[in-house]
Amino acid sequence: MIRWAWKTVLRKSSKSILKTLPFSLPKACNNHLPFHTELSIINPPVSPRFCHGSCHLFDEMPQRTQGSYPNGFFDVLNLVEYCKLKPRLQNVVNVHSLALKAGVLAHLPASTSLVMAYSRAGDYPSSVAVFGEVSCKDVVVWNAMITSAVENGLFRDALSVFAQMLQEGIKFDSLTLVIAISAVSRITKRLRYLQVVHSLGVKKGLVSDCDLHNALISSYAKRGDLGSSERMFLETEMKDEISWNSMISGCLRNDQPDKSLWYFKKMVSCGIEVDNVGLTCAISAASCLLDLSNGRVVHGYAIKLGYNETTHVSVLNSLVSLYSKCGDVDAADTVFRGICVKDLVSWNTMINGFSSNGMILEAFNLLRHIQLEGSIQPDTVTILSLLSLCAESMLLIEGKIFHGFLIRRFNGLGILVINSLMNMYSKCNQIEKAEILFMSAQDRDLVSWNTMISGYAQNGNSWFAQLLFKKLMYQCLKCTLSTVLAVLPSCNSPKFLQFGESVQSWQMKLGFSNNILSANSLICMYTNCGDLRASYALLQSVSTVADTACWNAMITGCTQNGYFSESLETFKLLRRESNAKHDFVTLVNVISACGNLNLVFHGQLVHGFAHKTLVDEDVRVMNALITMYGRFGDVDCAMLVFDLCSNRNLCSWNCIISALSQNKKAKTALQLFQNLDFEPDEITNSTILSACTQLGSIRHGKQIHGHILRSNFHKNCFIVAALIDMYSKCGRLDISIHIFNSSPKKNTSSWNSMISAYGFHSKGQKAMALFNEMIKSGEKPTKTTFINLLSACAHSGFVDDGLRYYNCMSDEYGVEPAMEHHVCVVDMLGRSGLLNEAYEFIERMVVKPDHGVWGAMLSSCNYHGDVEMGKKVGEILFGLEPKNVGYYVSLANTYVAIGSWSDAVRLRNYVQDVRLKKPAGHSLVDVGLH
Incomplete structure (x- = not known):
């Protein structure tokens, strides 16, 4: 009906509109006022209705004059004005009486003030009645x-x-149109309703009014x-600070912070x-652009104007946000500490600044200071910021603490808080x-569904994620790109x-096919599903707009799924055909692909390229290089990269210790572990x-085991597997068995290590029994499981059982025989x-x-x-x-065993002639407690 009325306003003259508009004023209820003859200012106030907005310009409008006033008129009018400024319903009722x-209500000033007084006291029906x-x-x-009506949210x-x-x-005036614009702005986003009011102002010649211009500038933005907003701004002859502020904030609202600064x-x-x-607004614009230099200029101008000493805390809060987003946390903290009267926004902004810059302890300490001060208490915004930090850093215990705090502090959790808690629990595995929260939420929104679907997918529950997605579609909720x-x-x-x-077909139907984020996600999906042809086709279709993230999606997908050669080919395409630039994600995956393919020369080329483009300064690239050189067996280069890394993290230490351990440099690895700069x-x-x-x-293993117990890592399945392996190979099978049996949760690694331990100690019968127990528990055997099982059968002489397991591993357990199984x-x-x-x-x-199979055969020939x-x-x-000198030595030993010394000497002379060297053997005795 409103839309029809506005169209009518545009088409017809004012006189013709009068007969067609269907709107009428709401009728007042009969006997709605309890008339009292006494004025009681001391009566308790009635809680007013929450006002969504107010138009205080009305208070500034010049009042009209009338010819004569009865006695006491101004006294009563003053009381009405007092009630309008300090509205209490009972007082308004008494003044009305x-x-x-x-007998002064016949005079318009008194009636007008009474209408406003009732409105601001929260009794809108009485305003309607007086009117x-x-x-x-x-x-x-x-x-x-x-x-x-506007002040009471009844737009x-x-x-x-x-x-x-x-x-x-x-006959309306410019203020009427300003108030109407305020109402239009709150009930609809359709531009034509605003244009209707604008056209009425043009028709009546009211657009020269500065307040109306300002209202139109703000509303168009x-x-x-933004184009209409700028045109209105240019047409404003007498621009005041509100005009400029409306334009500056309008540009910022329309994602044009550079224009806002201009x-x-x-x-x-x-x-x-x-x-x-x-x-x-200017500081916020600089913050959006991450433009620290311009932000500092505005900061200096604010200091010049005295805003570092005034009560305008919003300016200082914006500065804290600016410095935090630009990574200058020290400057943000300095501004924050200089705020004399901090409000909750100040604390929340600083906490969010610490959180976004990874300063976990500082963020938690600031929360503690809020609670100690007592004057301000954290709200849901505070907790949501910290919950996000807990989710990203996987701080489950802290997240649970905040969950408990929210339950104690608030009567019920809003859907925004529930969604944040679901996200935190999902990312903390x-x-x-998270599922309990989702099921208990009464007013689930689309964010709730998306968070739960994403949580299932992140935790490996693909079937549940897809089932929930189908349920969402069945309920016909409007889905977005986030879904x-x-x-x-x-x-x-x-x-x-x-x-x-x-x-993909569904998202194309909804019009998301041109979105680059959707394309990146689809490329990852096809790569993970093994359909590289579809991935490359999709990448080719968006190649003109593909950014670095798009190429990284392809390269990362190939590397993570074992398509290392394809990853390197994609990197070549990126450098040859694309305008996108590589970043640390690109090089980390390319370096990993070189390491997995053992391409030493290519790996060195990528290292040089990273150094040339200054990307090798990133600690993640340095860690990838350490791992790559470790896989090449080049421990010296791995140590060199480690020593050159100035901002080492725990991952750097893990990479170098792993590289040393993989290359039989266990003693050096132990020495590095003793000098570790971080908590392991x-x-x-x-x-x-x-x-x-x-x-x-x-001895060292027991010391590390003790540290593991103190650090509460002993329940980790991979730690359990490593302990079982260490104790069994150090001769303490009994401790391995105890650790395995006492482990509350066993995964495939634990079962594999225990089967290997039995096989290492020639207890093939127990290894086979444990394998059967593993199958009964529902754990799925892997390639490593059968390697360990077949090795146990080999060491114990169970040939028939070993052949039976080898023949059924593919059909019954879905594990295809690999070269290691053949060996x-x-x-x-x-x-x-x-x-034979x-x-x-x-x-x-x-x-x-390969050489492993023939090597095992040669060893058997030598043995027999x-x-x-x-x-x-x-x-x-x-x-x-x-x-490989080992093969010559093994065959020579075979000649010696049967007394064929001439053949043995001939073979050893050949080894010396071609200058092959056998690695020196060594024995190690660990002196200590066992």
Whole structure:
């Protein structure tokens, strides 16, 4: 109906509109006023209705004059004005009674003030009733009635009164239009309603009024029509500070902070007095641009104006936010400490600044200071900021504390808080708790659904994520791009490819296909599902607008899914065909691909490229380089990169310790561990346990075990697996068994380590029994499980059982035999003296046997003294690895065993002639408590 009325206003003249507008003023209730004859100012106040907005311009409007006034008129009028300024409903009622008794309500000033007094006291129906009793209404009382509706949040009623005003032919003024704009701005985002009011002002010649211009500038900007807002600003002849502030804030609201700063500079150059609103907007614009230099200039100007000493805390809060977002936390803290009277926004801004810059302890300490001060208490905004920090840093205990605080402090948790708690629990791998919150929420919104879907996907519950997405679609809730981004990560294997394709079709139907974030997520999805052809096709389709994140999605997806060659090819395409630039994410994944492919030369080239482009200064790139050189076996380069890294973190130490441990430099790894600058985590402990295993140092292993117990890491499944492996290889199978049995939660790694421990101690029967127990527990065996099981059968001589497990591993357990399994079978047959069967097994292999398979065969020939078979196998190995001296030594020992010294001497002379060197052997005895 309102829309129809506004269209009518545009099409017809004022007189013709009067017969067509359908709006009418709400009717007042009969006998609505309890008339009293006494004035009681001391009566308790009645809680007024919450006002959504007010139009105080009405108070500044010149009042009209009338010819004569009864006795006591001004006394009563003063009382009404007092009630308007300090509204208490009972006082207004008493003054109303007094005005009736004095007979002054016939005079418009008294009636107008009474309308406003009732409105501000929260009794809007009484305002309507008083307004209805006014016989000769002028523009001032109409404006008062429209203002009353706006102040009480009844914006449609305000427009109804305005429409009735037009219908009755009342001549409105510029203030009427300002109030109408205020109402229009709050009930609809449609631009044409604002244009209707604007056209009425143009038609009546009222647009020269500065207040109306300012209202239009602000309202057009709020509607997203910044062009119209700027045109109104240019047409304003007498621009005041409100005009400039409206333009500055309008540009900022429309995501044009650079233009906002330009208007601020223009305002200063024109000599207009700058207030706290203009300063706050200018600082916020610099903050959006991360423009610290301009932000400091505005800060200096604010100091010059004295805003560092005034009560305008909003300016100082904006400065705290500016410095925090630009990474200058010290400056933000200095400004914060200089605020004389801090409000809650000040504390929240500083806490958020610490949180966003990773300063966890400082953020928590600031929360503690708030509580100690007592005058200000943290609100939901404070807790939400810290909950976000707990989620990103996976601080489960602190998150639970905040959850308890919210339950104690507030009667009920709003949906915003519940969503934040769900996000925190999801990222802390507590999806069950997030699910409880989701199910208990009564007023779930789309954010709740998206958070829960994303939580399932992040925690590996792909099926639940997709099921919840289908349920969301069934309920016909309006989905957004965030829903797509939440569900696509659940498509992380080939079995979910069809579902991912259906999600892509759905998002194309909704018009998200051109969004770069959606394209990045789809590229990751197709790569994770193994469909590289679709990934490259999608990347090619957006290549003209593809940014660095888009290319990184492809490169990262390839690296994480084992497509290392494809990752390097994509990197070449990025450098050759794209305008996008690489960043640390790009190089971390490319360096990882070089390391996994053992491409030493390419890895060195990428290292040089990173150094040339200054990306190697990033600690994440340095850590990737340490890992890469460790995989190359180049421990010296790994140590060099580690020493050059000036901002090492715990990951850097973990990488170098792992590199040393992998390259049999366990002693150096232990020395580095003793000089560790950080508190070791699960990765550090499991890596150093591997070094102790290599050294056979149970003494050091026990010390680390004690540290693990004190740090409460002993429940971690990977730590348990490392402890089992360390104790078993140090000869203490009994301790390994105890650790395994006492572990509350066993994963595949724990089972694999225990099976390996039994096999290492030639207890094949127990290894097979444990494997059966593992299957009954529901744990799925892996490639490593069967390597350990077959090795246990080989060491215990259970050939038939080993062959049975090898033959059924693919059909029954879905594990395809790899080269390591073939080596185990050859070793198992060879140890039992079945050399011909072992040789036949090698010849029947579908894949070409590598040096590991033939090496196991040569060892068996040496053990059983089969010279002829050994010669045949040796010739094959010499062709595969001609520089591996171990094969020559093994064959020479076979000759010695049967007394063929001439052949042994001939082989050893050949080794000396080609200058092959056998690594020196060594024995290590650990002296200490066992």
